[in-house]
Amino acid sequence: MTAIAIFVKTPGLSPVKTRLAATLGTERAEALYRQCAAAVAEVACDAGKHVYWAIAEPADQAAEHWPDFAHIDQGAGGLGERMHRVLSTLVEHHGAGLLLGADAPQLQPEVLRRAAAWLQRNHPASVLGPASDGGFWTFGANHVPDLSCWTRVSYSHPDTLWQFRQSIGADIECLELPILTDLDTQDDTARVAAELAQLPQRLPRQNQLLDMLVESKHA
Numbered sequence: 001m002t003a004i005a006i007f008v009k010t011p012g013l014s015p016v017k018t019r020l021a022a023t024l025g026t027e028r029a030e031a032l033y034r035q036c037a038a039a040v041a042e043v044a045c046d047a048g049k050h051v052y053w054a055i056a057e058p059a060d061q062a063a064e065h066w067p068d069f070a071h072i073d074q075g076a077g078g079l080g081e082r083m084h085r086v087l088s089t090l091v092e093h094h095g096a097g098l099l100l101g102a103d104a105p106q107l108q109p110e111v112l113r114r115a116a117a118w119l120q121r122n123h124p125a126s127v128l129g130p131a132s133d134g135g136f137w138t139f140g141a142n143h144v145p146d147l148s149c150w151t152r153v154s155y156s157h158p159d160t161l162w163q164f165r166q167s168i169g170a171d172i173e174c175l176e177l178p179i180l181t182d183l184d185t186q187d188d189t190a191r192v193a194a195e196l197a198q199l200p201q202r203l204p205r206q207n208q209l210l211d212m213l214v215e216s217k218h219a
Contacts, residue, residue, distance in 0.1 A: 001048075001049065001050060001094050001095065001096075001120075002048065002050075002094065002095070002096040002097065002098060002115075002116035002117075002119045002120065002140065002142075003048070003050035003051070003052065003090045003093070003094035003096070003097050003098070004044045004047070004048050004050065004051045004052070004097070004098045004100060004112070004116075005051075005052045005053075005054040005072055005086050005087075005089075005090055005097060005098070005099055005100065006037065006040055006041060006044060006051070006052070006053055006054060006069075006100045006101075006102055007054045007056070007074065007082075007083075007086070007099065007100065007101055007102060008037050008053055008054065008055055008056065008066060008102045009055075009056045009057070010055065010056065010057050010061075010062040010065045010066070011030040011033060011034065011065075012030075012065075013057045013061060013062055013065075014056055014057060016029070016030060016033045017029040017030070017032065017033050017103075017183070017184070019184055019185045020032065020033075020183070020184060020185060020186060020188075023185070023186040024186060024216060028216065031212070032183065032189075032209075032212060032213070032216065033102065033103070033183075035105075035205065035208060035209045035212055036102055036103050036104075036105045036183055036209060037102040038205045038209075039105035039203070039205040039206045039208075039209050040100055040101075040102050040104070040105050040107070041053075041068070041069070041205075042203045042204070042205040042206070043105075043107055043108065043109050043112065043203060043206075044100065044112060045068075045069075046109040046203065047109040047110075047112035047113045047116065048112065048113070048116055050094055051069050052069050052070050052071065052072045052090075053066040053069050053070075053071050053072070054071075054072045054073075054074050054082075054086045054099070055071050055072070055073065055074060056074050056082075058073070059071055059073055072086050072089050072090075074086060078151065078155070079155045080147075080150030080151040080152075080153055080155065081147065081150065081151060083099055083139070083150055084144065084145075084147050084150045084151075086099060087099060087139075087141060087144055088144045091141070091142065091143065091144050095120075095142060096116070096119035096120065096140065096141065096142035097140060097141065098112065098115055098116065098119075098127065098138055098139075098140035099138060099139050099140065100137070100138050101137050101138070101182065103137075103182045103183045103184065104129075104131065104137035104138075104180040104181070104182050104183070104192075105183070105192070105196070105205075105206060105209055106180055106181070106192060106195040106196045106199060106206070107129075107137075107138075107180060108199060108200075108201075109203075111177055111178065114175075114177075115127040115129075115138070115140055115175060115177060116140075118175045119140055119141065119142045120142070121142060121173075123173070124141070124142065124143045124172050124173070125141065125142055125143075125172065125173045125174070125175070126139065126140060126141040126142075126143075126168070126172050126173070126174045126175075127139070127140040127141075127174065127175040127176075127177060128140075128161075128164075128165070128174055128175075128176055128177065129176075129177035129178070129179075129180065130161050130176070130177075130179045130180075131161070131179065131180060131181065131182050132179055132180070132181045132182075132191070133158070133181070133182060133184070134157065134158035134159055134160055134161055134162075135155070135156065135157075135160040135161055135182065136160070136161050136164060137180050137182060138177065139164070141172075143172075145168050145169075149167045149168050149169070150167070152167055153167050180195065181195055186216070189213045189216045190213075192213060193210055193213040193214055196209065196210045196213070197210060
């Protein structure tokens, strides 16, 4: 059974969406971040039975801020180390795992269900969801690539996706998912809102987020 971990930082304990906050203000940026995370969680819950919050801060400080799901500690280190650690936990306990960011809320349950089913194979397989900024919004696998495959990638760069593909290797069957826009800047509010508006069906949290994004576009 493929499990899902949603990577989150806790507003008030860690900086979140600093580029968005630079134009919209910290309070509004944090509110959008929380609503994004809630929308992603709603989709993940609709798509699978085993959903976790992968929290960036110590559990004794942050767990109460992230209810409803069990928690996995991201631990120390760079993003590559933390993703490796969380995927290792999911694969160990469930056989396969999907890692989701909290800032691409315009995904659909059927896409996650297709990704989860793809990983239920008897040989190594992976899934990858490209982001429009050159990164990726999800990676999943039924095996755990070596730590070095994760740490030699430069994250938050225009060619992060390309680097990650090269590092993980092309010899594993990989399902590529639709391209989504991460919500990082004020310009992204219009793009994410458009992608949400184009969904054939939206869940309640996505509708709430869409309303917030429309308001933010004019802020």
